[in-house]
Amino acid sequence: MKLDINGTVREVDAPPEMPLLWVIRDLLGFTGTKFGCGMAQCGACTVHVDGQPVRACVTPVSTVGARKVRTIEGLSPDGSHPVQRAWLEADVVQCGYCQSGQIMTTVALLEQRPDPTDTEIDAALSGNICRCGTYNRIREAVHLAAKLSRGGGK
Amino acid sequence: MTLTRRELLRTSVTSAAGLIVAFQVVPRVARAAGPAPATPPLPPANAFLRIGTDDSVTVLLAHSEMGQGSWTGLAMLVGEELECDWSKIRCEHAPAAPVYAHPVFGMQMTGGSSAQWSEFDRYRTVGATAKDMLVRAAAARWKVPPGSCKVANGVVSHGKDQLSFGKLAEAAMKLAPPKSVKLKDPKDWKIIGTKVRRLDGPAKVDGTAKFGMDVQFPGLRTAVIARPPAFGAKLAKFDASAALKIPGVEQVVQAGNGVAVVAKHFWAAKLGRDALQIDWTPPEGGGVETARMLADYREKAKTPGAEVKKHGDVGAAMGNAKTKLVSQYEFPYLAHAPMEPLNCAVKIDGDRCEIWTGTQFQTNDQMFAAKILGIKPENVTLHTMFLGGGFGRRATPTSDFVSEAVLTAKAAGVPVKVVWTREDDIRGGYYRPAFVHRIQAGLDEQGRPVAWDHVVVGQSIVAGTPFEGMMMQHGIDPLSVEGLADSPYLESAGALRVSLHTPKTAVPVLWWRSVGVTHTAFAMESMIDEAAHAAGQDPLAYRIALLKDKPRHAAALQLAADKAGWSSPPAPGRARGLAVQESFGSIAAEVAEVSIEHGRIRVHAVTCVIDCGTAVNPLAVEAQVQGSVAYGLSAALYGKLTLAGGRVQESNFHDYPVVRMFDMPKVTVHVIQSKAKMGGIGEPATAPIAPAVANAVFALTKQRLRSLPLQLADEAKGS
Numbered sequence: 001m002k003l004d005i006n007g008t009v010r011e012v013d014a015p016p017e018m019p020l021l022w023v024i025r026d027l028l029g030f031t032g033t034k035f036g037c038g039m040a041q042c043g044a045c046t047v048h049v050d051g052q053p054v055r056a057c058v059t060p061v062s063t064v065g066a067r068k069v070r071t072i073e074g075l076s077p078d079g080s081h082p083v084q085r086a087w088l089e090a091d092v093v094q095c096g097y098c099q100s101g102q103i104m105t106t107v108a109l110l111e112q113r114p115d116p117t118d119t120e121i122d123a124a125l126s127g128n129i130c131r132c133g134t135y136n137r138i139r140e141a142v143h144l145a146a147k148l149s150r151g152g153g154k
Numbered sequence: 155m156t157l158t159r160r161e162l163l164r165t166s167v168t169s170a171a172g173l174i175v176a177f178q179v180v181p182r183v184a185r186a187a188g189p190a191p192a193t194p195p196l197p198p199a200n201a202f203l204r205i206g207t208d209d210s211v212t213v214l215l216a217h218s219e220m221g222q223g224s225w226t227g228l229a230m231l232v233g234e235e236l237e238c239d240w241s242k243i244r245c246e247h248a249p250a251a252p253v254y255a256h257p258v259f260g261m262q263m264t265g266g267s268s269a270q271w272s273e274f275d276r277y278r279t280v281g282a283t284a285k286d287m288l289v290r291a292a293a294a295r296w297k298v299p300p301g302s303c304k305v306a307n308g309v310v311s312h313g314k315d316q317l318s319f320g321k322l323a324e325a326a327m328k329l330a331p332p333k334s335v336k337l338k339d340p341k342d343w344k345i346i347g348t349k350v351r352r353l354d355g356p357a358k359v360d361g362t363a364k365f366g367m368d369v370q371f372p373g374l375r376t377a378v379i380a381r382p383p384a385f386g387a388k389l390a391k392f393d394a395s396a397a398l399k400i401p402g403v404e405q406v407v408q409a410g411n412g413v414a415v416v417a418k419h420f421w422a423a424k425l426g427r428d429a430l431q432i433d434w435t436p437p438e439g440g441g442v443e444t445a446r447m448l449a450d451y452r453e454k455a456k457t458p459g460a461e462v463k464k465h466g467d468v469g470a471a472m473g474n475a476k477t478k479l480v481s482q483y484e485f486p487y488l489a490h491a492p493m494e495p496l497n498c499a500v501k502i503d504g505d506r507c508e509i510w511t512g513t514q515f516q517t518n519d520q521m522f523a524a525k526i527l528g529i530k531p532e533n534v535t536l537h538t539m540f541l542g543g544g545f546g547r548r549a550t551p552t553s554d555f556v557s558e559a560v561l562t563a564k565a566a567g568v569p570v571k572v573v574w575t576r577e578d579d580i581r582g583g584y585y586r587p588a589f590v591h592r593i594q595a596g597l598d599e600q601g602r603p604v605a606w607d608h609v610v611v612g613q614s615i616v617a618g619t620p621f622e623g624m625m626m627q628h629g630i631d632p633l634s635v636e637g638l639a640d641s642p643y644l645e646s647a648g649a650l651r652v653s654l655h656t657p658k659t660a661v662p663v664l665w666w667r668s669v670g671v672t673h674t675a676f677a678m679e680s681m682i683d684e685a686a687h688a689a690g691q692d693p694l695a696y697r698i699a700l701l702k703d704k705p706r707h708a709a710a711l712q713l714a715a716d717k718a719g720w721s722s723p724p725a726p727g728r729a730r731g732l733a734v735q736e737s738f739g740s741i742a743a744e745v746a747e748v749s750i751e752h753g754r755i756r757v758h759a760v761t762c763v764i765d766c767g768t769a770v771n772p773l774a775v776e777a778q779v780q781g782s783v784a785y786g787l788s789a790a791l792y793g794k795l796t797l798a799g800g801r802v803q804e805s806n807f808h809d810y811p812v813v814r815m816f817d818m819p820k821v822t823v824h825v826i827q828s829k830a831k832m833g834g835i836g837e838p839a840t841a842p843i844a845p846a847v848a849n850a851v852f853a854l855t856k857q858r859l860r861s862l863p864l865q866l867a868d869e870a871k872g873s
Contacts, residue, residue: 026420026421031364032362034367036494038576042493042576044493072360088355095493096354097492097542097543098542100361123816125815131543131545132221132781133818134780136818136821137780
């Protein structure tokens with residue numbers, strides 16, 4: 001089957017029920033998207049399908065069809081996406097394992113809500129677990145990214 | 155394995171990483187080793203630093219980066235003395251080799267909140283040594299005295315002459331290292347003590363950071379292992395025929411007490427495992443039941459165990475006390491649940507083996523792999539990848555996840571990456587042990603503790619491991635009782651008895667972020683709070699009075715209370731609680747502000763004061779404190795494993811919940827730069843949060859919660 005991923009259509013030989021996560025990681029080699037729970041509990045595997053955040057670990061690859069998949073690797077060629085810049089500015093990461101998912105969820109949030117309230121941040125990001133407990137700085141970075149996206153920052 | 159200079163040179167030629175400055179490093183006084191010997195023995199030639207011809211400065215890390223920030227903090231120590239261009243500095247995990255052994259613990263490992271204090275002198279000396287050699291190389295080139303040269307931002311200069319480190323690296327490498335170096339006076343520090351953003355940040359926001367899970371190379375297969383479903387169960391027989399029919403599954407092999415399905419990719423391996431037919435021999439005696447086990451622990455707690463500490467006549471002092479309190483505190487088994495499930499890739503080639511994994515325990519892993527394969531430890535090349543969280547789980551005395559991967563690769567005859575599922579992780583053992591504490595406290599007329607009888611019941615972490623001989627003291631595992639015998643609250647108690655029962659079970663246990671104080675701090679700080687209320691005193695004033703000879707504890711607690719607004723009442727419906735605990739050489743005091751929302755405990759804000767002596771990177775200290783609070787709060791509010799028939803009932807984040815964004819309080823951190831002996835920062839703020847929250851819940855509801863996780867009785871839920 002064909003998969004449109006990060007702007008390129010790739011041929012993949014995968015059983016239809018194989019989760020998108022493992023197609024992305026094990027067959028296509030995009031390892032920035034992480035495996036954390038396998039049951040849509042932790043958000044580490046969050047990618048975008050036509051701009052919507054989905055949990056790749058429970059998304060059968062056959063359901064993606066011709067829709068466009070975007071992973072952390074497709075966010076920017078050089079780490080310059082406003083959300084990535086905000087993450088660096090706020091020095092968010094610790095172990096870093098969950099952060100691809102946190103960032104992809106945030107990018108989708110900001111596309112829907114350019115200036116989210118704390119309540120909206122809670123609602124959007126409570127599906128993404130961080131065991132290092134970087135939540136305070138994630139919140140700070142989301143607000144900062146909103147500002148950067150609006151051109152209000154540097 | 156000793157890296158000689160020649161070997162390092164060879165490495166530099168083949169790695170295209172530039173040139174290496176290799177030199178001797180004389181260790182300074184080890185923190186735990188007492189006074190320095192008159193002539194410290196020279197370690198083998200070290201290489202902690204490479205300076206490339208492109209001016210790049212690469213620091214080799216003897217400690218694994220698992221989120222705690224060593225990737226930045228150790229580089230700061232080198233950079234401080236080296237005077238390099240900070241934008242040119244980068245880090246690599248060191249290979250597994252004796253030269254990278256922990257300066258105090260003697261093995262290459264990451265744990266005990268020790269990277270910064272234990273490496274403080276060694277990594278600064280590395281920087282100073284390299285700078286000395288670069289300056290001498292420049293001075294020789296210009297035929298001027300080294301003392302007349304200046305160094306700044308990666309450039310050595312003399313008058314108008316300037317040479318960058320990269321241009322000097324080759325010449326510097328040919329020089330003899332200095333016999334000694336003088337480290338900077340702290341007043342001259344430019345990097346230490348400043349807020350420095352993480353060097354691993356960019357790779358962790360664009361998906362390029364490589365964790366063990368991300369290791370891929372041609373020929374590497376993925377294995378998922380069926381492990382015994384109950385602790386104590388044993389593999390009897392298995393039928394792999396259905397598994398082998400799954401497309402992508404290549405073989406099924408026995409790996410120790412488990413059955414490994416080896417496949418082209420994870421998904422096939424996982425489906426293959428689901429299809430295995432396995433007969434397990436059930437555990438003897440039916441397996442651990444936590445309900446029954448805790449009932450047994452409660453019985454044991456009624457009588458003293460092995461003596462940990464005793465002074466005075468506890469019975470007599472208790473009899474003379476004006477008020478007597480008896481309380482029991484209980485703690486469940488806890489899984490670490492790091493975000494990255496365990497994994498380990500292994501490639502065996504004749505009498506050599508290569509391992510890629512995120513580990514906290516390189517020396518141990520190397521020894522176990524060598525033993526399994528019957529090869530020399532130095533023939534085991536270990537690549538430390540980024541760790542997607544450690545919290546202690548990636549430092550097992552048995553090297554469990556490395557050992558089984560080596561067994562699997564050996565049996566399969568192909569390179570294999572073993573990947574754990576989250577269910578494997580939650581049910582795989584190596585837990586924070588369950589504990590019961592029973593405390594009898596006698597208070598005098600003023601409400602002060604004058605008699606304290608404390609019985610602890612719980613499994614030993616080190617008993618039965620290779621560390622037993624080194625760590626057990628007269629049958630006492632110090633990790634079971636740390637923070638009790640030396641409690642700052644009990645210094646003036648006339649009679650004290652701390653004793654320990656150490657039952658054995660089939661459940662493997664392990665250090666879990668902040669180890670013993672995860673339970674001892676809760677017991678102590680809850681009981682002291684009970685004593686304060688029994689005495690009719692303010693919980694802060696009561697503690698401060700008891701801490702009169704502990705100025706650092708008192709200062710931290712007072713500052714936390716001041717910053718949290720202790721003297722003014724919280725908003726209606728809210729209450730505050732506090733706790734202070736010393737661990738890993740640092741003191742953490744916390745104030746939690748809570749309310750009850752929809753029948754649940756909600757923690758709104760946490761104020762934490764940390765005194766770790768010298769904070770190398772306050773930005774990292776803040777991050778570690780916030781993270782520790784989140785980790786401790788997960789245990790306070792949610793963490794609990796339940797066993798029936800030896801089987802763990804919980805399996806994933808839906809039934810083993812952890813703190814998420816919506817329940818994360820705002821954590822405000824204040825650092826006291828006390829200049830006291832340097833302590834750790836990765837763990838100390840973990841333990842105080844649970845008692846601070848429980849004490850706040852008491853202040854709010856008059857309900858004293860003595861078991862973790864904290865669960866409100868029904869009558870308190872509606873308030």
